[in-house]
Amino acid sequence: MPGLTLRYPIRTLDHQLLFPQGTLLTEETLDAVIHSHTTYSHRTSSLFLYGSVKQDCLDFLSTPPFVTIFSDPKEISDLLTLLEAVRFPIPILETLDYFKANDFYTYAHVLMVFALSTLLAKDLLPDYRERIRLSATGPTHDTGKVSVPQHILKKTTPLTKRERRFLEHHTAAGYALLGYYYKDTQHLACKVALDHHERKDRSGYPRGTLLEDPMVEIIAACDVYDALIMPRPYRSGAYDNRTALEEVTEMAKQNKIGWDVVKALIAHNRKSNPHYKEITISAEKRGTPPSYNVYGMMVEETDPNDRTG
Ligand SMILES: [Fe+2]
Numbered sequence: 001m002p003g004l005t006l007r008y009p010i011r012t013l014d015h016q017l018l019f020p021q022g023t024l025l026t027e028e029t030l031d032a033v034i035h036s037h038t039t040y041s042h043r044t045s046s047l048f049l050y051g052s053v054k055q056d057c058l059d060f061l062s063t064p065p066f067v068t069i070f071s072d073p074k075e076i077s078d079l080l081t082l083l084e085a086v087r088f089p090i091p092i093l094e095t096l097d098y099f100k101a102n103d104f105y106t107y108a109h110v111l112m113v114f115a116l117s118t119l120l121a122k123d124l125l126p127d128y129r130e131r132i133r134l135s136a137t138g139p140t141h142d143t144g145k146v147s148v149p150q151h152i153l154k155k156t157t158p159l160t161k162r163e164r165r166f167l168e169h170h171t172a173a174g175y176a177l178l179g180y181y182y183k184d185t186q187h188l189a190c191k192v193a194l195d196h197h198e199r200k201d202r203s204g205y206p207r208g209t210l211l212e213d214p215m216v217e218i219i220a221a222c223d224v225y226d227a228l229i230m231p232r233p234y235r236s237g238a239y240d241n242r243t244a245l246e247e248v249t250e251m252a253k254q255n256k257i258g259w260d261v262v263k264a265l266i267a268h269n270r271k272s273n274p275h276y277k278e279i280t281i282s283a284e285k286r287g288t289p290p291s292y293n294v295y296g297m298m299v300e301e302t303d304p305n306d307r308t309g
């Protein structure tokens with residue numbers, strides 16, 4: 001990948017500095033870091049046998065709108081069998097503990113993006129079983145948020161430019177941390193972490209590159225949808241499901257994500273659960289977004305409380 005000059009440092013959860021601020025992050029520099037830390041163990045564990053992950057996942061799936069999306073018992077049983085086969089390096093599982101203790105929204109978010117993206121991958125990717133088993137990218141797509149101060153993740157008012165840049169740093173940080181934990185700069189989880197905020201019209205970040213890998217696109221769509229239907233600190237409440245689906249549809253209209261992934265998401269939200277290729281999408285927008293929402297807004301001047309440096 002083309003290099004990214006890091007505006008902020010990248011540290012592991014146990015405070016090892018992998019990349020100081022100002023260094024160039026490339027495959028080569030990440031490879032050098034991976035090989036310079038030879039003491040690091042590569043032990044893995046099953047995601048669903050780790051702590052309360054499986055029970056938490058089932059609890060989240062039993063709430064609306066997931067209870068409609070995951071309503072077919074056979075579908076759920078197949079999905080759980082597949083998800084139970086997923087293993088992760090131990091430090092990645094420890095990042096879930098970190099999120100559960102410090103940023104519960106992100107904890108629930110990564111698990112639901114995992115479940116949703118697996119469901120959509122089943123529709124859209126012929127080899128989805130192998131892909132998910134070897135490289136489940138839902139639970140890891142926001143791993144880099146361990147490098148972002150919590151006061152930025154939880155801020156209820158518009159971000160300053162520096163805070164916005166720090167938030168966007170989670171993509172490069174996720175790429176580096178996952179490459180380090182997997183000892184593999186080419187791992188799909190690294191690509192997803194780096195590119196899940198990229199868009200098909202190149203309007204995303206961190207590089208403004210073309211969103212084209214189908215797995216990254218699935219994660220990108222599930223990421224936006226889940227963020228809309230959950231309460232977030234920067235707006236007055238969650239989007240209702242209909243409005244959230246309209247927002248994701250709008251992204252396809254603007255060529256930010258593809259139509260197939262949007263249709264698959266909408267198809268699973270319909271009680272009759274039609275095949276995604278058979279559905280038609282209403283052009284009419286009837287939803288009402290939350291009244292207070294500062295997502296994407298930035299304040300120009302430096303905030304006196306901005307501690308991001
Ligand atoms: Fe993200």
Ligand SMILES: [Fe+2]
Nearest residue numbers: 109141142223
């Ligand atoms: Fe996310």
